[in-house]
Amino acid sequence: ADKKVIAVSIPAADHGWTAGVVYHAQAAAKEINAAFPDVEVVVKTSPSAADQVSALEDLSASRKLNALVILPYTSEELTQPVKAIKDMGTFITVVDRGLTDASIQDLYLAGDNIAVGANTAKFMIEKLGGKGNVVVLRGIPTVIDDERIKGFEDTIKGTDLKVLDIQYAHWNSDQAFKLMQDYLAKHPHIDAVWANDDDMLLGVLEAVKQSGRTDIKLALGGNGMKDIVKKVIDGDAMTPVETPYPPSMIKTAVYMTVANLVGQAPVRGHVKLDAPLITQANAKEYYFPDSPF
Amino acid sequence: MTALTQSAPARNDRQFQFSWTDAGPFLALAVLLVVGFAVNPDFLSTTNLGNVITRSAYVAIIAVGATFVISSGGLDLSVGSMVAFIAGITIMFMNMMVPGLGLWAIPVGMAIALLAGLLCGLANGLIVTVGRIEPFIATLGTMGIFRALITYMTDGGTIPIDRSLREAYRPVYFGTLGGIPVPILISAVVALLGAFVLYKTKYGRKCAAVGANEDVARYSGISVIKTRTVAYVIQGACVAIAAVCYVPRLGAATPTTGQLWELQVITAVVIGGTALRGGKGRIWGTIAGAVILELIANLMVLSDFVSEYLVAAVQGVIIIIAMLVQRFSR
């Protein structure tokens, strides 16, 4: 009998978080291919939006897809191409970034980037007593980055928390290291640092450590990298909390899609993963020492 | 030593000789098609090949311009960012004009795109020629500038095209004319024009002369500055055309649009047989090069041999092998 084909289209592993996505997607594919003989999960990564569109065309041109699980690069750019696939009768699961036309999505599973920024901001406000100087490191100019920053900035509005500086560090530890060194040289008093991704936080921490400065009370990241979660578990003073944005959501999505395809229970709708703060109390749940991320 | 041999090696006209160098890219293309078929028979399906060739249209169109720049002895690293910048401008203007002009916003927007392309190309050209800065550095600089401008225009996010234009604009990428996808037709027209200008006009000769030997060109009364600047302007026009075709495909411009296309474009040109040091341009080879690159990427997706992580490595190896085959097929 013909196998049911599920294509998984995700960004290429170009930094820590996407690497986590690739890791979990492949893990899911391996487990499902072994467990369900009549299902075939194919994982394809693409290094850019345009490549992702190409990959969709290629996958759908060469075989009939029963389902597509996609983590789109950007919403706008992928909407039409995904619609084209849906029009061929494919079940569409969208992960993380919603398409601009929500009716295309049979199943939508998302993290909440605004909440990532907002929750971090809330914690900072509370911890610093509503006032202080903050520097921020942004990632690559994309929607994710934009939403996180928006969540953060909207939340601190009206408080005495002041953003001294905000610059791009491209979700890259090296650039974050340099940027943090420069922030430290420029601003004599910094209370807190927020790097909206843990790769960048690693660079920040090195720079702070090297400077020997004691004014920095908080250095927070985001995404739930294992090294950072470990810090939370260990009760690190500077990084006491973490916001998860688990790359494992792709795995959840693949499983749900399979369930829809082979199971008797139709799975439809809109699932939003929360971005609760990871604290020392619950950190163990978020710790995956074997993941590359 | 008295015998006087008569065997006179006749000097041959090279004119009609078959040249392996020229045929190289097309051979490589053929080999790739055969390999592709062996890996996955679907590879040669009309849909798949149609998709791949349509996709290669952008790079092909830009690479036609790059053939001019490179054969005139220049280089342009800014084309990828320029695509993003021009796509951004085009969308912005189209969206602005929709309320007043309705669907007429599309052709007017296209004209604005072309104008923007010409101006960007002119800027590159003048910095390189009048400013006498190494093309590599000059266009690396403008690459940063264009990329920053699109980031600024999008506030780090995306500029989507107005919904009301979407459907009307779609055919520019997705439509067909007489069964042939529109982007393929457009790139064919661009290539034909490019080949005509490069091979059949005085400007084409000047371009090659400037790339081959600046001194000789100058002494022959050819303005090196003018010729090379015009090459950059042509490049700008090609980028604009590519951007105009690109917009309907993804319906938006983002700060990551067109990233690293410059490398693909240059690779296509070189695989096509144009020498990076200038003096020789091969439009048709360039087109073959663009298709080859897209085919390799397609093959990577269709085959299941390679770990996701190693795709780039395999692509690198294939490109190097393709170049080696070309070199030693003589």
Added chain:
Amino acid sequence: MTALTQSAPARNDRQFQFSWTDAGPFLALAVLLVVGFAVNPDFLSTTNLGNVITRSAYVAIIAVGATFVISSGGLDLSVGSMVAFIAGITIMFMNMMVPGLGLWAIPVGMAIALLAGLLCGLANGLIVTVGRIEPFIATLGTMGIFRALITYMTDGGTIPIDRSLREAYRPVYFGTLGGIPVPILISAVVALLGAFVLYKTKYGRKCAAVGANEDVARYSGISVIKTRTVAYVIQGACVAIAAVCYVPRLGAATPTTGQLWELQVITAVVIGGTALRGGKGRIWGTIAGAVILELIANLMVLSDFVSEYLVAAVQGVIIIIAMLVQRFSR
């Protein structure tokens, strides 16, 4: 024969003449320092300058190698990926050897890094020279290959160095010797060695000759293949040294390590006064170029003039202006 030579006073070797072209990068550096101070007095603080120069050490070290490759008429786009790959290999081996060797894993790992660098450089060199492939394309290919290999080695994530080595290794980046940060010392040594080889040895002569005119070099009995390959091997060694300094900075290698360094390296070399077409190398200019690049980035952060979106644009503009100043300061 009356020696007419004597009637004209024989001027001496140019040796002691002041050359604006050569001084260009250093002037640009000086201007930048003054501007920086005007913008933000903290700019000239010891800590800040120390940080910036230390940071520029990697690019400087790699750029010394690139000066050889470029002055011999080559180009290497793979250096950024090569740093990541070698850093990955180094960490992997060090971690593997810790149980057996303890802290000795560090020097042994460094030796392995150097070996890996030499081999990577050799591979690049052979593809370019024996394979006769345009350096641009050949090293673009190996760039993809190295990048894919490090992605594969890290599973797309990071390879962190063993905790037990971390503290012992840290001083290689963070330490000072006689008050001077170790990376600055290392890059000074590399630059001195590079300058010695390029200016004071036979090999340096050959390198410049091959870059200036391959035919003349060949007719003078210089092996173009050997000379250029060695330049790539030197480049590999420099990359290895940079990687060895890099590892202690963040204690890990990731698939994004060294991304786009190749462009920075080439920019540093060209800003330093080395011509991309080969034949002339300026080690000290290169070092100045590397520092200039890092200073510009630093200045962008320290000044408050520019929107975060436009930083890249301003950098591009400054680089172009710096080159223009150099060109027209004569």
Added chain:
Amino acid sequence: MSIAARLEGDHAVAPVAGVPVGPAVLRAEGISKRYGTVTVLSDVTLDILPGEIHAIIGENGAGKSTFMRLLSGYVEPTEGTLSMAGGRVHFTKPDQAQAAGIALVHQEILLAEALTVTDNLFLGRELTRGGIVDDVRMRRVAAAKLAELGCEVSPTALVGAISLADRQLVQIARALLDEHKVVIFDEPTAVLTGEEVERLLAVIFELKARGIAVLYISHRLDEVQRLADKVTVLRDGKMVGTYPGHMLTQTEMARVMVGRELAALYPQRQAVRTDQPMLSVRNAVVPGFAQDVSFTVHKGEILGFAGMIGAGRTELFEGILGLRPGTAVIELNGSPIQIHSQREAVDAGIGYLTEDRKGKGLLLQERLGPNLTLSALASFHPGIILRRAREAEALTQAVADYDIRLKSLGVKAGQLSGGNQQKLLLAKVLLTNPSVVIIDEPTRGIDIANKAQIYSFIQDLVGQGKACIVISSEMQELIGICDRVLVMREGVISGEVWGETMTESNIALLATSERAHVAQGGTQ
């Protein structure tokens, strides 16, 4: 009356007075040219009349080429003015001069190697039909123009692939393509052989007949004597004078140029030739250029290679020395050796001086010292470190030995005059101290006084027990210095002459005719 006497007083052959007889087509007045502090030309005034062949002669570095570049817009004068038909002109670019009707054939070949012959010929003035370049017509015109000069290259061949002589003819054809008022030839015959020279001279006479003014620079004084209506002599950038051409003998010309008495051109022959074979080459094949060539040169012998353009002499030796693909069985001093690259040749003690000094001989952008020692790096700089002081000494020595005229030791090789570049190249090759010296066109562009010196060098070399092969297109030169001459035609050796059979007519016959019945050989 000796010329010396004439020069001293204002006697019979006084320099022609400044006022021209007819209206000058081109007039240069008070021209000076300085590079930095170096004066290359000072206060040169010259009238060029229509239909006149005006030769400019002078030693290497006298400023001839600079003057010509100045007349044709490649260089701007520091002082002085140009006028054409009475009106002031000022050229800042060569195309302005061309538009005004002045064309220059450069001393150094200036063509784009990556382009075809036709493309080069029509560069910047392509023929078009309705805006489209008319390749067919251009090729036809090119072929016709080249045929007129006796050049047989295909109009579609890449310039990079044709011989130096053919390139020179292409360059000449390029200058003759349009109708000009003044055509300037800067050493056009340096790379040409007898037959081509004759053709060129015929073309020049035809230009004259059409009323075109011709300026002609050459170190081959016989040509000057045959052609020139007037001869202007430059010495160290200054005008010595203008003389009516037919009244000067070659010796007199030489004397005016140099400003003193000259010794004999060819050195006294010494019987140093031995029968001990030094270099022997068997069955050399260079695909496309030479088939099955064998020869031997002995210790103390000067062996000449004669032939027309395209005979394949250069390629034969490049093939033998591993500079291009080819096979040969080579014995050096009786033991077989293999040569795969120039390095191996140098190490074995074989030196080769290329005919293409600009493209293959010197790094034009490099200073003189590094150029001088480039071939001899291994022996000159033992160890790894460069011996700069030794290099500087060697340069000073070479400048003195080879009489390289320069204004400063710090100049780049490309700033030397053509002849002085040639001397530097010779010094470079001899610095490797080879035991067999192969010299391709030894005196290309060398003035008469220095020619004599180079000949005596060659004589000295064989005197030291070396062997020397001289490839030359000047038959007189071969006859003057060689012990024996091999003649090549179309890639094979068509004959050998020595002793009394070593005459111009015999060599020319062997070099050209299909089936030459030439008395070969001779008695020693």
